[in-house]
Amino acid sequence: MLTRFRKTLVAAALAAGLLAIPLVLPQMAQAGSDACAPSRSDRLIPGEKLSPGQNIASLDGRYTFGLEFDGTVAIRTATGGALWKKGPYGAGSTLAVEDGSDLVVRDKAGVALWRTGIKSDCAAVVVLNDGRVVLAENTTELWSIPSTRAKRAAVVGWGAQPTPSACAPNLADRLVPGESLAVGQQISSPRGTYTLVLNVGGDLLIRTETGGSVWKKSGGPGARLNLTTSGDLQLVTAEGALVWHNSVSSSCATVAVQDDGRVVALSDGKVVWAIPTDRGVVAASPTPTPTAAPEPTPTTAPTPTPTPAPAPAPAPAPTTATPTPTPSATSGGSALPKPGTRDPVYYPFASSAPWNIAVGSAAQFESATAPRTADFLRETPVVNSTRWSIAVEIATNDDPLATVTNLNNGAVYKVRVPRDTEPTYGTDKHVGVIQPDGRTAWEFYKFTNVGTDRWTTTRAVQTDLTGDGMADGARASGISFYIGLIREKELAELSINHVLAIGLPDEVLKDGPVWPARTQDSNGKTAYSGNVPMGTMAAIPPNVNIDAMNLTPEGRALGHALQDYGALVLVRSGTASLFCEQSCNSVQAQAASTDFRQLYPLMRVITNNTATTPGGGGTPRQPALPSLAP
Numbered sequence: 001m002l003t004r005f006r007k008t009l010v011a012a013a014l015a016a017g018l019l020a021i022p023l024v025l026p027q028m029a030q031a032g033s034d035a036c037a038p039s040r041s042d043r044l045i046p047g048e049k050l051s052p053g054q055n056i057a058s059l060d061g062r063y064t065f066g067l068e069f070d071g072t073v074a075i076r077t078a079t080g081g082a083l084w085k086k087g088p089y090g091a092g093s094t095l096a097v098e099d100g101s102d103l104v105v106r107d108k109a110g111v112a113l114w115r116t117g118i119k120s121d122c123a124a125v126v127v128l129n130d131g132r133v134v135l136a137e138n139t140t141e142l143w144s145i146p147s148t149r150a151k152r153a154a155v156v157g158w159g160a161q162p163t164p165s166a167c168a169p170n171l172a173d174r175l176v177p178g179e180s181l182a183v184g185q186q187i188s189s190p191r192g193t194y195t196l197v198l199n200v201g202g203d204l205l206i207r208t209e210t211g212g213s214v215w216k217k218s219g220g221p222g223a224r225l226n227l228t229t230s231g232d233l234q235l236v237t238a239e240g241a242l243v244w245h246n247s248v249s250s251s252c253a254t255v256a257v258q259d260d261g262r263v264v265a266l267s268d269g270k271v272v273w274a275i276p277t278d279r280g281v282v283a284a285s286p287t288p289t290p291t292a293a294p295e296p297t298p299t300t301a302p303t304p305t306p307t308p309a310p311a312p313a314p315a316p317a318p319t320t321a322t323p324t325p326t327p328s329a330t331s332g333g334s335a336l337p338k339p340g341t342r343d344p345v346y347y348p349f350a351s352s353a354p355w356n357i358a359v360g361s362a363a364q365f366e367s368a369t370a371p372r373t374a375d376f377l378r379e380t381p382v383v384n385s386t387r388w389s390i391a392v393e394i395a396t397n398d399d400p401l402a403t404v405t406n407l408n409n410g411a412v413y414k415v416r417v418p419r420d421t422e423p424t425y426g427t428d429k430h431v432g433v434i435q436p437d438g439r440t441a442w443e444f445y446k447f448t449n450v451g452t453d454r455w456t457t458t459r460a461v462q463t464d465l466t467g468d469g470m471a472d473g474a475r476a477s478g479i480s481f482y483i484g485l486i487r488e489k490e491l492a493e494l495s496i497n498h499v500l501a502i503g504l505p506d507e508v509l510k511d512g513p514v515w516p517a518r519t520q521d522s523n524g525k526t527a528y529s530g531n532v533p534m535g536t537m538a539a540i541p542p543n544v545n546i547d548a549m550n551l552t553p554e555g556r557a558l559g560h561a562l563q564d565y566g567a568l569v570l571v572r573s574g575t576a577s578l579f580c581e582q583s584c585n586s587v588q589a590q591a592a593s594t595d596f597r598q599l600y601p602l603m604r605v606i607t608n609n610t611a612t613t614p615g616g617g618g619t620p621r622q623p624a625l626p627s628l629a630p
Helices: 010-015 371-376 488-493 553-564 586-602
Strands: 054-057 063-067 073-077 082-086 094-098 102-106 112-115 124-127 133-137 140-145 180-182 185-188 194-198 203-208 213-218 224-227 233-236 242-245 253-257 263-267 270-275 382-384 390-394 401-406 412-416 430-434 440-445 448-451 454-457 459-464 500-504 537-539 567-572 577-579 604-606
Touching: 054 124, 063 094, 063 124, 180 185, 180 194, 185 253, 194 253, 213 242, 224 253, 371 604, 382 586, 401 459, 440 454, 488 553, 488 586, 553 586
Parallel strands: 382 577, 390 430, 401 454, 500 567
Antiparallel strands: 054 063, 063 073, 073 082, 094 102, 102 112, 124 133, 133 140, 180 224, 185 194, 194 203, 203 213, 224 233, 233 242, 253 263, 263 270, 401 412, 430 440, 440 459, 448 454, 500 577, 537 567, 537 604
16 A cells, blocks of 8 residues: 555545545555556656555645545645646546556546647656646756746656755745746745736736735746746846846845735745835734645536527525615726737727727616616626636646537638646536637637547637637637637736626527627527517616725626726626636635625616727727737
8 A cells, every 4th residue: 555645635625525434545556566656645656556546645745636536636735725636537436647648637447538638758647836737857847837926836756855945935926946936936925915916918916805005016028037057036028127126135035015005025934125114013923834724616508509409497585684885977088099019918908899998978877777787786796717607727838739629510720729728527528728829719619638638529610819809709609719708817807897707698689780799699589588688788887886895806896897988798608797708816716706796787788889989988988998018
């Protein structure tokens, strides 16, 4: 028996919905003495496998990778929160490294249900201190999950001792010498009240949990924040020019975010530098134990399909009361564009596209009792992310050129698709894959892996992310499914600056799409029975004071988006559903979903949203978005 394999932690078992019963460690497949790599507690080597209830752990003990009793493969934090999951594949499944390098899940009959497809002479599966699980041959990484997680740790080589890779503990609230932040990455204080973030525009910010900032330096697009081995924290441009640094010199200085809002440099446990300089000390130098919350189970509602499909039951009615919003004298904004540029990978479509134009001062709102609005508001609101939503993958030139076959017409496409691509839960299996050029994006429906670098789909659409998204799409409304999708970066930055897509069920939808929808579900003529056509726009009227409501930061960002840009009915679903991409932070997505219950009853249908008056016309509530980066 390989005693280095651990039982599933009780916290993780409870988080996964398992019974808290005594766990018995099953017999493990023992690697032979001629194994091509050394056996260690942080890895699986060729010939080893995990049975249900077993896992391996990172060297610092903060992350585990294992097979749960229902056959789910998961990366979990020490408190049971899930960073990544696949399955469930059923009781009796196994997880093993086969054929020298391929990580494979087999059911109890031995049938392979999932695999990485990696080919190598000798690769181990290693859990790293940054929460990633990698397939590595010695120190060379061949594959990594989650694909969106920043690389902040390295594999300990075959011949090396498993000692820390830095002179200080690598905790979630700090950088250690040799680490860096790229645009879109951040570190947070132990309680999450403050974050040091390098946003996509290259601004280095100390941000509050409500989205405000207490300190800022600008490095420009493509900037990077580096902590040198000598302890100097440096903000450099994309070209490598030094913009700002803290001038600290120490053989082992870490930079940490504290719960008092300061970012400090620590040497031998003492603060040797801090920003902002005018901020009082109300928190001790951090020595935190990670306290990641377990991943919530989102309320499910199906995304509509172009053909009839049974929908799951709507989510239970909310138990929170809807507050009475305080009116405010909110006026229309300026039509002048915001400064800067946008990356279409994360903020798609032209500034002139209808979804990027804010609600106008001439927008005409229905009353709450008007037939369309009354029908629109009759459902239970949710925000879908890991279930019944859209998975978006960003491919690089290092990703394989996969073969995608359209089962409906036999067309075959060559598309770069990351090997760890995984559709969201549900039968729709919507997947978007953005190509390395940063502007070409594919949209797939019922995207299914049928072998290494081989996929099938029943609908494939190629979209130009620098256009308007109107040409076609893999949603029932006939326009791009990137339209209205809340992206991971937007939710992390608490700034959603575009129209949102909303789905409604058959009993609310009405036959006959209206602009900007081009089509509707194929059975809509007989299935729809309500008063709201596909393409209808709704928003929160301008007299509602979003900031006066009792909302989380995520709910506030969602509320401003629904007021400033509104939502378009673009898809059929089991209840009133907004959509956040699969990689959205699960805790943030749940917060937005909970607060949507307060915001949804405030929405009203806009009666004059047309091709000539998008958002109702007049002066937009927000300036035009920045132009797209060339």
